[in-house]
Structure formats: C-alpha cells, structure tokens
Amino acid sequence: MKTYTNTGNKDTRSGFGAGLTELGKTNENVVALCADLTGSLKMDEFKANHPERFFQIGIAEANMIGIAAGMTIGGKIPFTGTFANFSTGRVYDQIRQSVAYSDKNVKICASHAGVTLGEDGATHQILEDIGLMKMLPGMTVINTCDYNQTKAATLAIAKHHGPVYLRFGRPKVANFTPEDGDFEIGKAVKLIDGNDVTIVATGHLVWEALEASKVLHEQGISAEVINIHTIKPLDETAILQSVSKTGCIVTAEEHNYLGGLGESVSRVLALHNPTPQEFIATNDTFGESGTPAQLMEKYGLNSSAIQQAVKNVLKRK
Amino acid sequence: MPNIQQLEDLTTQVRRDILRMVHKVNSGHPGGSLGCAEFFVSLFNEIMETKESFDMDGIGEDLFFLSNGHISPVYYSVLARANYFPVDELNTFRLVNSRLQGHPTTHEGLPGVRIASGSLGQGMSVAIGAAEAKKLNKDNHLIYSLHGDGELQEGQNWEAIMYAAGKKIDNLISTIDLNGQQIDGATDDVLPMGNIKEKFEAFGWTVLEIEEGNNLEAILYGMAKAKAETGKGKPVCVLLKTIMGNGVDFMMHTHAWHGKAPNDEQLEIGLAQNAETLGDY
Numbered sequence: 001m002k003t004y005t006n007t008g009n010k011d012t013r014s015g016f017g018a019g020l021t022e023l024g025k026t027n028e029n030v031v032a033l034c035a036d037l038t039g040s041l042k043m044d045e046f047k048a049n050h051p052e053r054f055f056q057i058g059i060a061e062a063n064m065i066g067i068a069a070g071m072t073i074g075g076k077i078p079f080t081g082t083f084a085n086f087s088t089g090r091v092y093d094q095i096r097q098s099v100a101y102s103d104k105n106v107k108i109c110a111s112h113a114g115v116t117l118g119e120d121g122a123t124h125q126i127l128e129d130i131g132l133m134k135m136l137p138g139m140t141v142i143n144t145c146d147y148n149q150t151k152a153a154t155l156a157i158a159k160h161h162g163p164v165y166l167r168f169g170r171p172k173v174a175n176f177t178p179e180d181g182d183f184e185i186g187k188a189v190k191l192i193d194g195n196d197v198t199i200v201a202t203g204h205l206v207w208e209a210l211e212a213s214k215v216l217h218e219q220g221i222s223a224e225v226i227n228i229h230t231i232k233p234l235d236e237t238a239i240l241q242s243v244s245k246t247g248c249i250v251t252a253e254e255h256n257y258l259g260g261l262g263e264s265v266s267r268v269l270a271l272h273n274p275t276p277q278e279f280i281a282t283n284d285t286f287g288e289s290g291t292p293a294q295l296m297e298k299y300g301l302n303s304s305a306i307q308q309a310v311k312n313v314l315k316r317k
Numbered sequence: 318m319p320n321i322q323q324l325e326d327l328t329t330q331v332r333r334d335i336l337r338m339v340h341k342v343n344s345g346h347p348g349g350s351l352g353c354a355e356f357f358v359s360l361f362n363e364i365m366e367t368k369e370s371f372d373m374d375g376i377g378e379d380l381f382f383l384s385n386g387h388i389s390p391v392y393y394s395v396l397a398r399a400n401y402f403p404v405d406e407l408n409t410f411r412l413v414n415s416r417l418q419g420h421p422t423t424h425e426g427l428p429g430v431r432i433a434s435g436s437l438g439q440g441m442s443v444a445i446g447a448a449e450a451k452k453l454n455k456d457n458h459l460i461y462s463l464h465g466d467g468e469l470q471e472g473q474n475w476e477a478i479m480y481a482a483g484k485k486i487d488n489l490i491s492t493i494d495l496n497g498q499q500i501d502g503a504t505d506d507v508l509p510m511g512n513i514k515e516k517f518e519a520f521g522w523t524v525l526e527i528e529e530g531n532n533l534e535a536i537l538y539g540m541a542k543a544k545a546e547t548g549k550g551k552p553v554c555v556l557l558k559t560i561m562g563n564g565v566d567f568m569m570h571t572h573a574w575h576g577k578a579p580n581d582e583q584l585e586i587g588l589a590q591n592a593e594t595l596g597d598y
Contacts, residue, residue, distance in 0.1 A: 067446035098439050
C-alpha cells in the first residue's frame with residue numbers, strides 16, 4: 001500500500017500566506033484585503049513586500065467584500081482574508097450580489113474553518129460555510145488538506161477567472177502532499193488505490209482518512225482514499241469510477257452533514273450509481289470550546305470515526 | 318457650454334420611457350426614477366468622461382455605480398439614449414430573457430452596468446473598490462455613485478463612509494438622492510436619520526448640497542463644484558434634494574409611487590404632461 005509521510009506539522013493558513021507572498025512577486029494585479037486579522041491569516045509578508053497592494057479594511061467584512069468586488073473593475077485580483085465565519089455567513093448577501101451574481105473575480109480566503117479553530121468556541125467555528133458557498137451559482141469551493149496544498153491552491157486560484165471560496169484552518173496538521181505540487185481546480189487526487197471501500201475526504205479529514213486506511217489495511221480492508229480538495233465543481237468522474245469498483249463510500253469533512261461534501265457526493269451517486277454511503281461530518285450541531293484534537297474526537301471527525309464508518313458501510317454493500 | 322434645451326428634451330423623453338416601461342409590465346419603481354431623471358441625464362451627457370464603447374474595466378474613463386438599483390428604469394433609459402444599447406431594448410424591461418432585469422445586473426451582459434444592485438447598501442463599498450483600482454492603475458478618472466436616502470439605513474454604508482474618509486478616497490463622488498421618501502413612508506416617519514450632512518462631515522467627507530435636484534443647471538453647477546473638490550484628500554458627498562415622482566403631478570411629493578406602476582389612464586395623464594421629444598422607443 002502506498003504510504004504518505006508527514007514532513008512536519010504545519011498550519012494550512014501559513015500555506016495560504018506563502019502562496020500569497022509568491023503571488024505578490026509574480027502577479028502585479030494581485031491585491032490583498034484584510035479585516036483586522038493580518039497575523040491570523042498570515043498576510044504579513046505580502047503586506048510588508050507590497051504595502052501599496054495591501055488594504056487594511058478594519059473590522060468591516062461587508063465593506064471588504066464590496067471593495068474587493070469593486071477592485072476587480074480595473075483588472076485587480078483581490079484576495080480577501082478573514083476567518084471562515086466572517087468570510088461567509090456574516091457577508092452572505094454581499095458575496096451573493098456584489099461578487100457571485102456580478103461575476104466578479106474575487107478570491108474569498110477563509111481561515112479558522114470548522115471546530116479545529118478550538119478554544120474560541122462556536123461563535124467562531126463555522127460548520128456551514130461549504131454549504132453556503134456551494135449554493136451560490138458560479139462559485140468555486142475549495143477546502144485544502146495541508147500546507148503544501150493550500151499554497152498550491154492559492155497560486156492556482158489566481159489563474160482561474162471567477163469567484164472562489166478557499167477554505168483552510170488554524171491548527172498545525174500533517175503536511176504530506178508534494179512541495180510545489182500541481183493544483184488542478186476540480187480534479188480529485190487519488191491518494192491510495194483500494195478495492196473494498198472508497199473514502200472521499202476533504203480538508204483536515206484527508207490525513208485522518210490516510211491514517212484510517214493504514215489501520216484498515218492491517219485488518220484486511222482495502223480502502224481507496226481520494227482527496228477532494230474542490231467541492232465545487234465536484235470531480236464526479238473520479239467518484240463514480242471509484243465506487244464502480246468498491247461499491248460503497250464514506251465521505252469525510254469538518255462540516256455539517258447538511259450542505260457539505262457528503263451531500264454533493266450523494267447527489268452524484270443518486271443520479272448515476274446509487275451506492276451505500278456513510279457520512280463523517282458534524283451532526284447538525286454547533287461546535288464548542290476545546291482543543292482541536294478533543295473536538296475532532298468528540299464530534300466524530302478523526303481516523304477512528306472513519307474506521308467505524310467504513311465498517312458500517314461495508315455491512316450495507 | 319451644454320445645451321440646456323437638448324438636455325431638457327432628453328429628460329422629458331426619459332420620463333416618458335420610465336412611465337411606459339413600468340406601465341407595460343405593471344411593475345417597477347417610477348417614483349425614484351422620475352426624481353433622478355435630471356441627475357442621470359446630466360451625469361451621462363455632461364458630467365462624466367466616458368469612452369465610446371463599453372468595457373468592464375473602464376480604464377481611462379469615469380465610472381458610475383448605482384447602489385439603489387430599484388430605480389433601474391431611469392438608468393436603462395439614459396444608458397439606451399446614450400447609445401450603450403439599442404433604445405428598442407427598453408421594450409424588454411422586466412420580461413423573461415431580457416438583459417433589462419428588474420434590478421440592474423452584469424449577469425446578462427448589459428453594457429453600461431458594472432455591478433448588480435438592488436439589495437441595498439452595497440454600492441458605496443463597490444465604488445470605493447473601483448476608486449482604489451483607479452489609484453493603483455494611476456488612472457485619474459473619477460468614480461461616481463448614487464444612493465437613496467432611505468438606503469443609508471443599511472449599516473454597510475457607514476462602514477464604507479468611515480473607510481472612504483479614513484483612507485482618503487478622494488476620487489469618489491457619492492451622491493445621495495435626498496427625496497425624503499421610502500417604501501413605507503417619509504424617511505422621517507420610518508426611521509429618522511437626523512442631519513445627513515452633519516453625519517457625512519463628522520465622518521470626514523466634503524459635503525455639497527444641490528438644493529434644486531430636479532434643475533439641470535443646478536445639477537451641472539453643483540456637480541462641477543463637486544468635481545473641483547476631488548483630489549484633495551477627502552471623499553466628496555453630494556446631497557441631491559429631489560422630488561420623488563418629479564414631472565408627473567400626481568406622483569410628486571409622495572411615497573405612493575415608490576414601487577407602483579400607473580394604470581392605463583394614469584399613464585395617459587403622465588405622458589400628456591411629458592410630450593414626446595426624441596421619439597418613443
């Protein structure tokens with residue numbers, strides 16, 4: 001079985017910061033906007049290198065989204081940065097009208113998504129943002145799994161014309177995808193070949209899926225692991241090809257099961273190949289304070305939860 | 318020197334267009350549209366420097382953003398009569414498969430429109446963004462925006478008003494249509510907003526008032542003064558005192574026609590008060 005090595009824990013938001021720094025040097029149309037969370041979003045280096053292209057908006061996210069939309073008129077490529085909660089739910093109508101419906105080339109970059117934000121608690125831990133963003137016509141929705149992939153995605157979305165929601169997180173997590181790897185929007189990455197079950201994971205759950213697959217392998221269960229970094233547009237072909245071989249699937253995400261990756265996958269299966277599916281996701285609940293590891297355990301978002309879900313779905317084949 | 322008679326004739330024709338557009342589909346917002354007819358005619362025919370053909374980026378020309386998108390009839394009429402798109406297309410206002418949606422949008426590719434608006438309170442932020450892009454592009458042209466007075470009840474405006482002053486967005490002229498009316502009644506009855514001039518000044522804007530916001534010469538004079546105030550480190554606000562429903566006697570001085578179309582008989586009365594000047598679409 002193919003194995004992946006953690007080259008050292010790193011936060012995905014730093015991958016975003018590194019990507020933004022590189023874009024600052026390579027694309028003069030890239031501008032960055034932040035609503036008083038420059039350090040948290042790792043935008044400091046871009047700000048230092050290009051003060052004229054960095055816009056500190058203050059604590060005014062609605063205004064930030066509107067300004068970003070306006071800056072595209074004149075050819076700029078705005079990257080907005082704040083927490084996922086304030087990037088989406090707080091400014092939904094601004095994104096809907098001024099960005100999505102207006103077809104503006106704005107990149108909404110959102111850190112601290114999900115329960116792994118940790119101790120700040122539910123006010124800051126959005127678990128509904130993928131649903132909110134994927135429902136907007138024309139919006140591309142990406143949830144990256146590690147530092148390297150977040151950096152690659154940041155570079156890739158600058159080349160894509162159209163609104164993008166790029167979701168990443170706060171904690172340091174395993175970094176295992178290739179350094180300076182390619183990132184193709186809408187293209188799933190098959191990490192491990194398997195025959196018994198398909199595990200489709202996004203964001204922080206990808207590493208957990210890899211960990212689960214190792215344990216399952218020792219137990220004689222061959223799991224195919226797919227990293228779905230792009231939730232919209234979804235790589236339907238990759239999913240259908242895999243389940244045509246395995247016959248069952250587990251989806252895994254740090255998000256409410258309502259509106260998340262799992263539901264998008266369900267639709268594809270319902271239309272083309274009805275297949276037993278189990279969902280690793282939060283169960284229509286808010287988060288709470290705690291360490292990221294405690295919360296992932298409590299809300300059933302880790303390797304052991306994935307292993308159990310695989311066993312459950314195998315019984316339904 | 319602008320030919321005032323020509324602008325008057327155009328304004329009268331625009332009023333006819335507005336009435337006929339909303340009458341045909343029995344929906345739309347004639348009151349605010351009529352109140353801003355002189356402003357739009359002045360802006361697109363005298364005040365703004367615009368290029369011959371439309372492109373989204375608008376580099377090397379002045380740009381306009383309509384924040385209170387419900388007054389789309391006046392916007393569409395003036396754009397069409399300034400050759401942004403065929404005047405005949407006004408026939409399609411609010412119909413299925415039209416580029417002339419109930420509220421303006423870029424989604425259907427209508428030339429002249431650079432942002433969707435209708436959900437209120439978003440246009441000033443967009444205008445600021447476009448103004449920032451102009452500065453980055455070293456483009457000395459100006460950004461104009463229009464907002465309803467009732468619209469200022471939306472909180473995002475005050476984020477934008479604070480930002481524009483704090484960040485010295487001095488290539489922006491934001492006009493407030495001060496007609497004192499909103500859908501549910503007079504703004505003073507719905508939500509008294511106090512002294513809007515003092516509020517903008519307190520935030521650090523240069524504020525100019527056009528007392529006769531339905532007088533073409535007063536608008537041209539006032540907007541020229543506003544233009545002269547740009548580039549001085551402060552955003553510029555123009556308080557344009559208009560009469561909702563202006564030019565159609567039974568629609569004036571009331572909120573009743575904010576979002577209501579005239580019936581056949583009312584249309585005829587309105588058209589009789591505004592003779593065909595440039596030819597109906």
